[in-house]
Amino acid sequence: MPRETWAKQSLGATHRLVKESRVLLVGAGGIGCELLKNLVLTGFGEIHIIDLDTIDLSNLNRQFLFRHEHIKKPKAIVAKEVAQAFNKHVTLVPYHANIKDKQFNLEWFSSFNLVFNALDNMDARKHVNKMCLAVDVPLIESGTTGFRGQVQVIKKGQTACYDCTFKSTPVTYPVCTIRSTPSQPIHCIVWAKSYLLPELFGTAEDEAPDLDTAEDSENAKEIQKLKEEAQALKKIRESMGSETFARQVFDKVFSEDIQRLANMEDMWKTKSPPQPLSWDSLEQEASSVPLTILEQNQTVWSRAENFVVFKDSLERLAKRLANDQAEASKANLPAPLITFDKDDDDTLDFVIASANLRAIIFGIDPKSKFDTKQMAGNIIPAIATTNAMVAGLCAMEAFKVLRQDFARTKYLWLRNGSLSTDQLEKPNPECPVCNVVSVIVHVDLEKATLKDLVHDILKTKLGYGEEITVMNDAGIIYDPDLEDNLERKLTELGIDDASFILVKDDEDEPRVDLQLAVLAKQATEGQNPIAIAEKEGHTVELPKKPKKDSSASATDVPKNDGAEASMTNGINGTNGNDVSVNSTTKRKRALSDAGESGTPVAKKLQGAVGPAATNDAIVIDEDDGTLVIADD
Numbered sequence: 224m225p226r227e228t229w230a231k232q233s234l235g236a237t238h239r240l241v242k243e244s245r246v247l248l249v250g251a252g253g254i255g256c257e258l259l260k261n262l263v264l265t266g267f268g269e270i271h272i273i274d275l276d277t278i279d280l281s282n283l284n285r286q287f288l289f290r291h292e293h294i295k296k297p298k299a300i301v302a303k304e305v306a307q308a309f310n311k312h313v314t315l316v317p318y319h320a321n322i323k324d325k326q327f328n329l330e331w332f333s334s335f336n337l338v339f340n341a342l343d344n345m346d347a348r349k350h351v352n353k354m355c356l357a358v359d360v361p362l363i364e365s366g367t368t369g370f371r372g373q374v375q376v377i378k379k380g381q382t383a384c385y386d387c388t389f390k391s392t393p394v395t396y397p398v399c400t401i402r403s404t405p406s407q408p409i410h411c412i413v414w415a416k417s418y419l420l421p422e423l424f425g426t427a428e429d430e431a432p433d434l435d436t437a438e439d440s441e442n443a444k445e446i447q448k449l450k451e452e453a454q455a456l457k458k459i460r461e462s463m464g465s466e467t468f469a470r471q472v473f474d475k476v477f478s479e480d481i482q483r484l485a486n487m488e489d490m491w492k493t494k495s496p497p498q499p500l501s502w503d504s505l506e507q508e509a510s511s512v513p514l515t516i517l518e519q520n521q522t523v524w525s526r527a528e529n530f531v532v533f534k535d536s537l538e539r540l541a542k543r544l545a546n547d548q549a550e551a552s553k554a555n556l557p558a559p560l561i562t563f564d565k566d567d568d569d570t571l572d573f574v575i576a577s578a579n580l581r582a583i584i585f586g587i588d589p590k591s592k593f594d595t596k597q598m599a600g601n602i603i604p605a606i607a608t609t610n611a612m613v614a615g616l617c618a619m620e621a622f623k624v625l626r627q628d629f630a631r632t633k634y635l636w637l638r639n640g641s642l643s644t645d646q647l648e649k650p651n652p653e654c655p656v657c658n659v660v661s662v663i664v665h666v667d668l669e670k671a672t673l674k675d676l677v678h679d680i681l682k683t684k685l686g687y688g689e690e691i692t693v694m695n696d697a698g699i700i701y702d703p704d705l706e707d708n709l710e711r712k713l714t715e716l717g718i719d720d721a722s723f724i725l726v727k728d729d730e731d732e733p734r735v736d737l738q739l740a741v742l743a744k745q746a747t748e749g750q751n752p753i754a755i756a757e758k759e760g761h762t763v764e765l766p767k768k769p770k771k772d773s774s775a776s777a778t779d780v781p782k783n784d785g786a787e788a789s790m791t792n793g794i795n796g797t798n799g800n801d802v803s804v805n806s807t808t809k810r811k812r813a814l815s816d817a818g819e820s821g822t823p824v825a826k827k828l829q830g831a832v833g834p835a836a837t838n839d840a841i842v843i844d845e846d847d848g849t850l851v852i853a854d855d
């Protein structure tokens with residue numbers, strides 16, 4: 224029996240919508256591969272897949288479309304080839320590219336019925352969110368972190384968008400904590416990874432991203448001292464390859480620098496000072512430690528074992544750098560560097576051993592290889608089954624979206640092994656991205672000037688007064704005191720196809736903000752170089768901003784606005800801590816609510832699922848005789 228028969232039976236009338244749909248999948252990684260498989264097997268008519276990356280060995284444990292022979296090949300292309308074999312009736316269009324590339328403009332986005340985000344970073348997520356809102360294409364946003372996952376449907380004007388809730392930025396550590404007063408294993412790991420390794424084998428510390436070296440730091444003097452220390456380390460780097468190299472590094476960072484710190488008595492009034500290590504005594508202690516210790520992943524190495532790994536990994540890295548440099552100079556290429564990679568054993572071993580020796584010095588618990596790898600790579604392990612469940616939920620939500628049944632779309636999250644659902648939030652009235660009037664403007668980029676925009680479109684056509692501010696991503700390009708730009712072409716001001724321009728009304732009773740989404744289009748002879756792309760029968764309406772209502776109740780605040788919101792490739796942020804779930808505001812929707820959107824009320828299928836029929840996840844029977852799984 225052809226596969227389509229099952230899909231038809233399960234989906235009933237929705238199957239036709241699925242078959243005729245044109246959808247975009249952004250990201251072909253952990254969730255993306257699973258989701259592509261689901262979409263292809265269900266028979267989504269045309270699926271465009273975009274991913275900028277190539278396949279890595281570390282992807283193979285969970286991105287099941289990829290095999291060993293695909294390593295280094297573009298994810299999108301391989302995903303297409305492999306998934307096509309599941310169902311030859313669907314059209315798959317791959318792009319090995321960045322979703323932010325200009326070619327993926329508003330017109331292109333507007334050609335889809337639905338977009339799926341299966342991304343791992345906030346920047347790309349925000350971009351897709353904005354593009355989908357601008358062309359009013361529904362977006363299904365998803366993410367996982369370890370055993371946790373979320374799915375959120377975003378529909379302009381009806382639900383909260385990705386930017387309606389606060390997203391925390393990645394954790395950084397003050398440089399003095401890392402370099403002088405560590406108190407947790409992560410501080411030692413960041414020191415080894417972002418300071419010691421780059422100082423010896425990579426780029427300068429100022430470029431290390433985990434360190435906060437902001438000028439206004441309170442400890443400017445201490446930072447100056449640390450800079451001098453770094454200079455001394457640079458000198459030692461020059462003796463790389465010599466027999467004494469390892470000892471010089473060791474003596475410097477585990478003995479002399481520590482002694483200097485320990486002598487600063489003020490620092491150690493409330494805690495024990497660090498204890499320097501001695502090379503000679505550790506050499507003695509380590510005389511019988513075999514190198515097979517490297518295979519011990521889960522146990523925490525002793526200080527002698529860490530010493531052995533420190534020396535061995537330092538030697539490996541030094542040899543490697545020397546070889547790479549010799550090759551590069553033969554080929555007249557710039558001198559190569561070694562950077563941390565969790566999957567590169569040389570760098571990982573060096574970071575583990577160095578971090579642990581430092582932890583011992585400061586009386587902090589050392590960590591096993593397994594734990595250090597997780598922490599150093601900022602990795603919360605990606606779990607294949609979580610990705611698979613989230614991808615399944617995305618497909619379930621997609622059916623409702625294609626039916627335009629937004630009232631029944633859900634906010635779904637997996638946590639502690641259970642699936643919970645909630646109604647989607649309404650758009651946040653304070654959201655800078657979706658609480659705007661969004662209008663597409665056709666712009667002839669060869670001709671259009673800022674004056675065409677300000678005078679012809681904003682003032683003449685849309686009736687703005689003098690007090691307006693016009694901005695793009697780079698900042699303000701026009702206000703009443705900044706008229707110099709008026710004669711300049713928009714392209715000279717950084718405006719291009721798919722750029723966004725924000726117009727703020729600064730009059731006493733201002734209108735809501737206006738967002739112009741640029742769609743490049745050549746103007747014909749005699750036509751204005753900028754024109755509003757009005758839908759037939761629609762004119763742009765710019766209501767006044769509502770006056771702030773101080774009596775707004777707590778229930779008006781969207782959920783997930785807490786600073787704790789964060790996920791690695793999750794939808795709430797980037798730093799892999801906790802998923803923000805405001806469980807007190809969640810309401811589990813009862814099955815009896817299911818028909819409230821006007822769709823036929825489902826009947827339970829007698830005896831179909833045994834005891835589960837009394838619970839929430841059940842099989843129900845729709846009026847047209849087809850079976851659907853209810854996720855209510």
Ligand SMILES: Nc1ncnc2c1ncn2[C@@H]1O[C@H](COP(=O)(O)OP(=O)(O)OP(=O)(O)O)[C@@H](O)[C@H]1O
Pocket residue numbers: 249250251252253254255273274275276281282298320321322323341342343344347605792
């Ligand atoms: N701007 C972008 N344009 C296109 N694809 C993107 C963009 N940003 C991220 N991606 C893709 O989104 C996917 C996210 O997948 P996932 O979270 O599984 O990450 P991964 O890189 O495959 O795995 P890991 O980071 O755990 O090694 C990746 O394949 C990544 O290349």
Ligand SMILES: [Zn+2]
Pocket residue numbers: 383384385386387388650651654655656657658
């Ligand atoms: Zn919003």
